[in-house]
Amino acid sequence: MRLEYFDMIDRVVSLxxxxxxxxxxxxxxxxxxxxxxHFPGHPLVPGVLLTETMAQASGYLLLARASFSxxxxxxxxxxxxxxxxxxxxxxxxxxxxxxxxxxxxxxxxAAIRAEGKPLCNAELxxxxxxxxxxxxxxxxxxxxxxxxxxxxxxR
Amino acid sequence: MSDTFDRVATIIADVADIPREKITPESHAIDDLGxxxxxxxxxxxxxxxxxxxxxxxxxxxxxxxxxxxxAEQYFVLKNLCERIDGLVAExxxxx
Numbered sequence: 729m730r731l732e733y734f735d736m737i738d739r740v741v742s743l744x745x746x747x748x749x750x751x752x753x754x755x756x757x758x759x760x761x762x763x764x765x766h767f768p769g770h771p772l773v774p775g776v777l778l779t780e781t782m783a784q785a786s787g788y789l790l791l792a793r794a795s796f797s798x799x800x801x802x803x804x805x806x807x808x809x810x811x812x813x814x815x816x817x818x819x820x821x822x823x824x825x826x827x828x829x830x831x832x833x834x835x836x837x838a839a840i841r842a843e844g845k846p847l848c849n850a851e852l853x854x855x856x857x858x859x860x861x862x863x864x865x866x867x868x869x870x871x872x873x874x875x876x877x878x879x880x881x882x883r
Numbered sequence: 884m885s886d887t888f889d890r891v892a893t894i895i896a897d898v899a900d901i902p903r904e905k906i907t908p909e910s911h912a913i914d915d916l917g918x919x920x921x922x923x924x925x926x927x928x929x930x931x932x933x934x935x936x937x938x939x940x941x942x943x944x945x946x947x948x949x950x951x952x953x954a955e956q957y958f959v960l961k962n963l964c965e966r967i968d969g970l971v972a973e974x975x976x977x978x
Contacts, residue, residue, distance in 0.1 A: 803921055803924065804921070804925065828928060828931060828932065829937075830924070830927060830928060830931055830937060830938070830940070831927075831937055831938060831939050831940040831941045831942070832924070832940040832941040832944070833924045833927065833928065833940070835928060853924070853925070853928070855921070855924060
């Protein structure tokens with residue numbers, strides 16, 4: 729994870745496009761400017777960044793299902809719950825599943841576990857739109873870097 | 884139609900926090916009820932789930948933007964309900 733760059737997902741572990749499921753890993757860095765403020769001397773990953781991590785896992789799932797024809801933009805966060813604290817060095821297991829594939833929008837459920845224990849979960853809504861000019865290539869590059877389509881659909 | 888309207892009106896009232904009595908079959912979702920595009924997606928989600936359909940919002944938006952269909956055809960509630968009934972019937976015919 730590179731928190732200050734909003735680059736949250738390190739590696740996709742599994743992707744099932746037909747079933748609409750993705751699992752990914754994200755390791756919290758040992759150091760980040762984020763921890764200087766949240767909180768001084770007591771570093772914790774902010775809930776808003778955990779939400780972003782769940783949104784990005786969901787977003788990669790939607791990108792893969794749509795074969796990069798549409799870009800998902802987060803438009804709603806429902807029923808978000810943060811059940812525990814997590815800090816530097818933690819390995820986060822991120823999962824997302826497709827709840828509803830609408831026309832021009834999609835709904836996912838996502839959760840993060842750390843050391844096997846539930847950390848947070850939420851229901852997320854996305855507006856899906858044709859790619860804005862110039863965004864397609866960087867998103868494909870990011871997706872390739874995290875192995876989004878490597879072994880896709882292998883269970 | 885009236886049953887569909889009642890269900891849609893209840894969804895709109897709940898999702899967009901609009902008093903139920905203000906919602907009539909003649910109401911225009913955007914012009915009269917002030918529903919914005921994001922709220923309309925929330926409403927579409929509830930309609931999709933409730934009726935087991937997929938409102939073709941992308942197609943409708945394109946048709947309106949290209950001037951092929953007036954927005955009233957989709958956003959006045961009695962027309963929206965007709966479309967919903969059509970989609971439900973279409974789905975039933977496929978089963």
